[in-house]
Amino acid sequence: MGITISVEVNGTTYEREVEPRTLLVHFLREELRLTGTNVGCETSLCGACTVHLDGLAVKSCTQLAVQADGAKITTIEGLADNGSLHPMQQAFWDEHGLQCGYCTPGMIMAATKLVEDNPDASEDDIRHGLKGNLCRCTGYQNIVKAVASAAKAGGAR
Amino acid sequence: MSVLGSSIKRREDPALITGKGKYTDDFSAPGMLHAVMVRSPFGHARVKAIDIAAAAGAPGVAAVYTAANITASGTPGVIPTAWLLPNLKTPAHTLLATDRVRYVGHPVAVLLAESRAAATDAAALVKVDYEPLPAVVDPKAAVAEGAPLLYDEAPGNIAFDWELGDKAATDAAFSGAAKTATLTFRNNRTLPHAIEPRAALAAWDSENGKLTLTMTSQNPHVHRLLMTIASLGLPEHKIRVIAPEVGGGFGSKIHHYADEAIAAWCSIQIKRPVKWTATRTESNLTDAHGRDHWSTAGIAIDGDGKIVGLRIETHAAMGAYLSTFAPAVPTYLYGTLFSGQYDIPAIHVHVIGTFTNTAPVDALRGAGRPEATFAVERMMDAGAAAAGLDPAEFRRRNFIQPDAFPYQTQVALAYDSGNYPQALDKALKLADYDGLRARQAERRADPKGGKLLGIGLSSYIEACGIAPSAVVGSLGAQAGLWESAKVRVHPSGSVTVYSGSCAHGQGHETTFSQIVSDRLGIDMDQIDIVQGDTEEVQFGMGTYGSRSAAVGGSAIVKSLDKIIAKGKKIAAHLLEASVDDIEFENGEFKVKGSPGQAKAWGEVVLNAYLAHNLPEDLEPGLEETSFYDPANFTYPFGTHVAIVEIDPETGEIEILRYVAVDDCGNQINPMIVEGQIHGGIAHGLGQALWEEARYDESGQLTSGTLLDYALPRAHHLVTYELEHTVTPCPHNPLGVKGIGEAGAIASPAAVANAVCDALKPFGVDHVDMPFTPEKIWRTLQGRGS
Amino acid sequence: MFPSAFDYHRASSIDDALDLLASHSEAKFLAGGHSLIPMMKLRLAEPGVLIDIGRLDELKGISEDNGSIRVGSLTTHAALAASEALRRDCPILAEAAALIADPQVRNKGTIGGNIAHADPASDLPAVLVALGATIHLKSKSADRPVAAADFFVDLLATSLADNEIMTAIEIPKLGAGTGSAYLKVEHPASGYAVCGAAALITIANGSVSAAKLAFNGVTAIPFAADGVSEALLGSDAGDEAVDRAMAALAVADPMSDSYASGEYRTALARAYGKRAIRAARDRAA
Numbered sequence A: 001m002g003i004t005i006s007v008e009v010n011g012t013t014y015e016r017e018v019e020p021r022t023l024l025v026h027f028l029r030e031e032l033r034l035t036g037t038n039v040g041c042e043t044s045l046c047g048a049c050t051v052h053l054d055g056l057a058v059k060s061c062t063q064l065a066v067q068a069d070g071a072k073i074t075t076i077e078g079l080a081d082n083g084s085l086h087p088m089q090q091a092f093w094d095e096h097g098l099q100c101g102y103c104t105p106g107m108i109m110a111a112t113k114l115v116e117d118n119p120d121a122s123e124d125d126i127r128h129g130l131k132g133n134l135c136r137c138t139g140y141q142n143i144v145k146a147v148a149s150a151a152k153a154g155g156a157r
Numbered sequence B: 001m002s003v004l005g006s007s008i009k010r011r012e013d014p015a016l017i018t019g020k021g022k023y024t025d026d027f028s029a030p031g032m033l034h035a036v037m038v039r040s041p042f043g044h045a046r047v048k049a050i051d052i053a054a055a056a057g058a059p060g061v062a063a064v065y066t067a068a069n070i071t072a073s074g075t076p077g078v079i080p081t082a083w084l085l086p087n088l089k090t091p092a093h094t095l096l097a098t099d100r101v102r103y104v105g106h107p108v109a110v111l112l113a114e115s116r117a118a119a120t121d122a123a124a125l126v127k128v129d130y131e132p133l134p135a136v137v138d139p140k141a142a143v144a145e146g147a148p149l150l151y152d153e154a155p156g157n158i159a160f161d162w163e164l165g166d167k168a169a170t171d172a173a174f175s176g177a178a179k180t181a182t183l184t185f186r187n188n189r190t191l192p193h194a195i196e197p198r199a200a201l202a203a204w205d206s207e208n209g210k211l212t213l214t215m216t217s218q219n220p221h222v223h224r225l226l227m228t229i230a231s232l233g234l235p236e237h238k239i240r241v242i243a244p245e246v247g248g249g250f251g252s253k254i255h256h257y258a259d260e261a262i263a264a265w266c267s268i269q270i271k272r273p274v275k276w277t278a279t280r281t282e283s284n285l286t287d288a289h290g291r292d293h294w295s296t297a298g299i300a301i302d303g304d305g306k307i308v309g310l311r312i313e314t315h316a317a318m319g320a321y322l323s324t325f326a327p328a329v330p331t332y333l334y335g336t337l338f339s340g341q342y343d344i345p346a347i348h349v350h351v352i353g354t355f356t357n358t359a360p361v362d363a364l365r366g367a368g369r370p371e372a373t374f375a376v377e378r379m380m381d382a383g384a385a386a387a388g389l390d391p392a393e394f395r396r397r398n399f400i401q402p403d404a405f406p407y408q409t410q411v412a413l414a415y416d417s418g419n420y421p422q423a424l425d426k427a428l429k430l431a432d433y434d435g436l437r438a439r440q441a442e443r444r445a446d447p448k449g450g451k452l453l454g455i456g457l458s459s460y461i462e463a464c465g466i467a468p469s470a471v472v473g474s475l476g477a478q479a480g481l482w483e484s485a486k487v488r489v490h491p492s493g494s495v496t497v498y499s500g501s502c503a504h505g506q507g508h509e510t511t512f513s514q515i516v517s518d519r520l521g522i523d524m525d526q527i528d529i530v531q532g533d534t535e536e537v538q539f540g541m542g543t544y545g546s547r548s549a550a551v552g553g554s555a556i557v558k559s560l561d562k563i564i565a566k567g568k569k570i571a572a573h574l575l576e577a578s579v580d581d582i583e584f585e586n587g588e589f590k591v592k593g594s595p596g597q598a599k600a601w602g603e604v605v606l607n608a609y610l611a612h613n614l615p616e617d618l619e620p621g622l623e624e625t626s627f628y629d630p631a632n633f634t635y636p637f638g639t640h641v642a643i644v645e646i647d648p649e650t651g652e653i654e655i656l657r658y659v660a661v662d663d664c665g666n667q668i669n670p671m672i673v674e675g676q677i678h679g680g681i682a683h684g685l686g687q688a689l690w691e692e693a694r695y696d697e698s699g700q701l702t703s704g705t706l707l708d709y710a711l712p713r714a715h716h717l718v719t720y721e722l723e724h725t726v727t728p729c730p731h732n733p734l735g736v737k738g739i740g741e742a743g744a745i746a747s748p749a750a751v752a753n754a755v756c757d758a759l760k761p762f763g764v765d766h767v768d769m770p771f772t773p774e775k776i777w778r779t780l781q782g783r784g785s
Numbered sequence C: 001m002f003p004s005a006f007d008y009h010r011a012s013s014i015d016d017a018l019d020l021l022a023s024h025s026e027a028k029f030l031a032g033g034h035s036l037i038p039m040m041k042l043r044l045a046e047p048g049v050l051i052d053i054g055r056l057d058e059l060k061g062i063s064e065d066n067g068s069i070r071v072g073s074l075t076t077h078a079a080l081a082a083s084e085a086l087r088r089d090c091p092i093l094a095e096a097a098a099l100i101a102d103p104q105v106r107n108k109g110t111i112g113g114n115i116a117h118a119d120p121a122s123d124l125p126a127v128l129v130a131l132g133a134t135i136h137l138k139s140k141s142a143d144r145p146v147a148a149a150d151f152f153v154d155l156l157a158t159s160l161a162d163n164e165i166m167t168a169i170e171i172p173k174l175g176a177g178t179g180s181a182y183l184k185v186e187h188p189a190s191g192y193a194v195c196g197a198a199a200l201i202t203i204a205n206g207s208v209s210a211a212k213l214a215f216n217g218v219t220a221i222p223f224a225a226d227g228v229s230e231a232l233l234g235s236d237a238g239d240e241a242v243d244r245a246m247a248a249l250a251v252a253d254p255m256s257d258s259y260a261s262g263e264y265r266t267a268l269a270r271a272y273g274k275r276a277i278r279a280a281r282d283r284a285a
Helices: A024-031 A087-094 A104-117 A123-129 A141-152 B067-072 B116-123 B167-175 B220-232 B258-270 B280-286 B369-387 B391-398 B420-431 B433-445 B469-474 B508-520 B548-575 B601-610 B670-689 B742-762 B773-780 C014-023 C036-041 C077-082 C084-089 C091-097 C103-108 C111-117 C124-131 C226-232 C239-246 C262-284
Strands: A003-009 A012-018 A050-053 A056-059 A072-074 B033-039 B045-051 B061-066 B107-113 B127-132 B158-165 B179-187 B199-205 B210-215 B239-242 B274-277 B293-301 B307-319 B347-355 B452-461 B483-489 B495-499 B527-530 B582-585 B588-591 B598-600 B623-628 B637-646 B653-663 B721-724 C007-010 C027-030 C049-052 C062-064 C068-072 C134-138 C143-147 C152-154 C165-172 C178-186 C193-204 C207-216
Touching: A012 A024, A024 A050, A050 A104, A056 A104, A056 C103, A087 A104, A087 A141, A104 A123, A104 A141, A104 C103, A123 A141, A141 B670, B033 B116, B033 B258, B033 B280, B045 B107, B061 B067, B061 B116, B061 B258, B107 B116, B107 B258, B158 B167, B167 B293, B167 B307, B167 B347, B179 B369, B199 B258, B210 B220, B210 B258, B220 B239, B220 B258, B258 B274, B258 B280, B293 B369, B307 B369, B369 B391, B369 B452, B369 B742, B391 B420, B391 B452, B420 B433, B420 B452, B420 B637, B420 B653, B420 B721, B433 B452, B452 B742, B483 B548, B495 B508, B495 B548, B508 B527, B508 B548, B548 B582, B548 B588, B548 B598, B548 B601, B548 B623, B588 B601, B598 B601, B637 B742, B653 B670, B653 B742, B670 B721, B670 B742, B742 B773, B773 C262, C014 C027, C014 C049, C014 C165, C027 C036, C062 C084, C068 C084, C077 C091, C077 C103, C077 C111, C084 C091, C091 C124, C091 C178, C091 C193, C111 C124, C111 C165, C124 C165, C124 C178, C124 C193, C124 C207, C178 C262, C193 C262, C207 C226, C207 C262, C226 C239, C226 C262, C239 C262
Parallel strands: A003 A072, B033 B274, B210 B239, B307 B347, B495 B527, B653 B721, C007 C049, C027 C049
Antiparallel strands: A003 A012, A050 A056, A050 A072, B033 B107, B045 B127, B061 B107, B158 B347, B179 B293, B199 B210, B199 B274, B293 B307, B452 B637, B483 B495, B483 B623, B582 B588, B588 B598, B637 B653, C062 C068, C068 C165, C134 C143, C134 C165, C178 C193, C193 C207
């Protein structure tokens, strides 16, 4: 039995019929073809699927699409503003905060909210603020550096 | 400043930071079906019957296949091993299990459905009648009398029994030694856990009899070859393997697994595109794991604290079948490293590879070298204790000296270059080793006790850029280990490079472009790097073993040299000069000693294509291909220092600092080099402190999800302090050695030595990884310092 | 990763939620979903019907009256951690909420969902027990307040009846002279508590007039170490007094798993109970 939902994703409103069991991440990836949001685990512990939902960083694998009915969602595809990179994206590039890039969308989406909530985040704050996001490539050092530098550059714009 | 050696920002990143990078699961095809595997829930069982009727009739299901269908299709259907050792037992391993399952996750059937959810629903309806059998999961228990047998053709579960070095000389060294020390230790089994699970999208084009397979691969040509000769039987030119963006590999995406081949076979069978994407649990159950050794090692020293002999016996798990390069990992990538950085006159290595009811074990970041380094460096600390020397001093006394290169070890390798004391000194200085030791002594003398400070060294060596082909062939490799590069210069002077390397996070598009820009004197934006597609790239070996810069990069240089040589001929002809008088510098072909007599890069290139005025013997065009087969391995090295603190009340460990001095020869892009070191260190710290793939006696993986398996997170780790030394590799044109694995090779031993150092006053000589708090707490119970 | 199919109903009010619950025997409430959805993804839970109560505003938010703070059952962990009222009058709850899982989970997970799931390794139960919180349950026929200590009945089991919904958690404000602390040993993989120690100490005229120590993660339900609490009464709460009081710690039936045995969890309770009491004492000053 399908249920019709309406969501605003990256500024565009979509109305779609979904199965109640459809997870938000699958709705984004398969229904809307926004494949920047990734899936890395099935226990809500890797953070690769992090998006912004009504202004909060959430794991889109632990949401049903029907729960998001009426919500405003931003995914990694919607973070840059008219082609100009968000300061957090710029910082990840500048500081070599990514290697394979698979965790990166979720990491950037988590990091933008981290800095918004705490513009003066210390290294320790950043490390704890990213504990919901796994990266196997970078050893986190340059991710932490990128987040700190984005914070300095006004990453909470 | 030269483009080579500069920390240029990665050209890969704009797509990846905006969500535009396309990984395998991001692709779909019209009419695509979703494959879901039915997997054994038992570690070991007989398959008596499979009833697919209910599943086949479930909503959305297009087909359900078992091994019988694959056999009936006439497809070879085999997953082979590609590295053979003398007397290696190679039991047949088929795509789907036939009458027996040998590990949890072993696929027994595959369902195809219109959606992944429908396929998942229906998979639960496949009824498999299993008769559970006793299982064995430990590499040493596998050889015990009466252990359950995986294969009749492998008595005692022994896949191979392998030796290296001189046993008689080593035994003699031990008999005559002033002091000896022995340790028994485990190298814990770990999961690769790339954040992207494995996946494949197979699209069969029946009109042209051609298969396009997009998959998570570190080496698409190797996958295509194994698909052709063993799994699918299709001619190689009728298979196109594409590795798009790959979300981390760490070795796990080198290997040829059943699932991707099953997806391919299904697409051919049903004539529709088929996508398979592993769930995290499936990846953890079926990706080749790493490590899993039990070892007993001995070190023998003379009265001056010089090592006279080293020996080790290791039981190494192979898992339920021999994965692609599995037999090489605990043998040629392990036994050959037992001289470490040290001048050791007698060494003997004995390895027994055993079948176990577990996922296979194969190359994982470092592949054999972390295990060897762990053993050697733990024995160095044991030797130092036996000699009554500080661990740094004991290492210094035994280093191969800088003037002793090339140095032939007792275990086959000939080290080409190195300066080990320099790296140690730099690391000790950076760590303030003397200050740390003083602080430790103060703390140990303090009657109030407090936290236990531990300092651990790891002076590692690795053999990278595995080669040359003739040598690895003689050691059992069923493939050459060279690399290829085609450099195509377009008529207007821009360049496309087709490399057989296949990056999955290493940044080849950036570093390879730096190599080209440096050699040709053209801007980076005039250069494209193509990799990861068998249709575009000539044969290539892929990316693993820290080989891409040293072997893949050198192949590019070799092609560039041919391009320049041809350009010189054209320029000489145009300038009416002798070829020998032409030099190529900053993008110009110049006549030596005649300022002003020069032809620009673009003019020479255009002339090559116009071909209006070429030397008589010269073909038009400007494109060169090289297959670079190195003369030797490369030998990166360094010293890492871990500084830890242990809470004696709870056994909890905190990493206070981590210092690393590495030497990977010349650095193409220091920013990328450092990133690789960071990642490697974190990987090794994970193994040392948290990660363990545990199987229970029945063969259940009890740490198969992130709820139990602790991958390092940002808040677990510290900011690593890095420095480097540069000892260029003498035998490749870039002087580079490789850096992708160094951190993972060095850091487990550094942490282990630090933890054991902290516990030394309690009379503890060894604790096994991972150093979970309870293990440390138990070790300390009932012991006084 | 793909939950089994289910029917989905969105409740429009508490009464509607209770009506839906009454008419569907296989139904489960869906709040933030951060305990339930992970289980459904692994098909460890396969409810036939989900009643989404996530939009019931009457279950959200934190309000105060004279002596207590009322926390709606749908209040998220992030909201608990950020609440001015809690930070001022019941800081231990904010402190514990800030240690739950990670920021993304805290943004969606709710206090009601968390305690209804009654995972012994989650962070809030012991804190609520130590605080003497009251859990407000409601059925179509009655409102039923339950003391936190009585709410948790067994591993993953509570006294919430099949026909009830949790509406709010009522927490007494901590008065002047009371210090509190929640310390946690986190499982490195899951982030759950291997041992979480919640301590409240009230000091009047230099001696302990009230004390409470409770643990998460050590036993199947939150464990109140009343022997320790009693032994602290009347003492000066100095380090030696704390050590003496901790001698009264007796853990019955500690949980055991491959990461931490019962014996080790008991040792952690001993170490972290002591540290939590000391921290609470320092804050009481």
